[in-house]
Amino acid sequence: MKTIRKAQPNDEIQIMKLIHELAEYENAPEEVINTPEQLAIDLFQDQICDCFVYEEDGEIRGMALYYISYSTWRGRSLYLEDLYIQPKYRRGGIGQKLFNRLIEEAENLNVKRMDWQVLDWNEPAIQFYKKIGATLDGEWINGRLFFD
Numbered sequence: 001m002k003t004i005r006k007a008q009p010n011d012e013i014q015i016m017k018l019i020h021e022l023a024e025y026e027n028a029p030e031e032v033i034n035t036p037e038q039l040a041i042d043l044f045q046d047q048i049c050d051c052f053v054y055e056e057d058g059e060i061r062g063m064a065l066y067y068i069s070y071s072t073w074r075g076r077s078l079y080l081e082d083l084y085i086q087p088k089y090r091r092g093g094i095g096q097k098l099f100n101r102l103i104e105e106a107e108n109l110n111v112k113r114m115d116w117q118v119l120d121w122n123e124p125a126i127q128f129y130k131k132i133g134a135t136l137d138g139e140w141i142n143g144r145l146f147f148d
Helices: 011-024 034-044 094-109 123-131
Strands: 002-006 051-056 060-072 076-085 113-115
Touching: 002 094, 011 034, 011 051, 011 060, 011 076, 051 094, 060 094, 076 094, 094 113
Parallel strands: 076 113
Antiparallel strands: 002 051, 051 060, 060 076
16 A cells, blocks of 8 residues: 555654665765654654654655744745655655645645755756755755754
């Protein structure tokens, strides 16, 4: 069976597996310090983020992890942290379905904007976002601090 659904307790191990795969794809596996245990707390206990998963035959093959952010200019926003589909399951419309589900969620939450980032070398993702009519802004420079 194939389905897109909200993540639920006990999905955290499979979601973390996808996060590690994404980090490998982005050439940054050493940067993942999150754990399944912490992810479970953040998703299901503290609810600081949420996630849709694509499940096929009992295995999670894709995810869209997001949270609510805030724009001083627009108000409540949805921030897509990661959209990832395992390579074997790409090109079948799963990314589009997950993204559409996020748009539905954004509308249900009455957000005024949806944001995400894409690496400048990730041409398949860039083409995907262009295809759906997204604005890709080359003007902003990302700032970041890390805390141990």
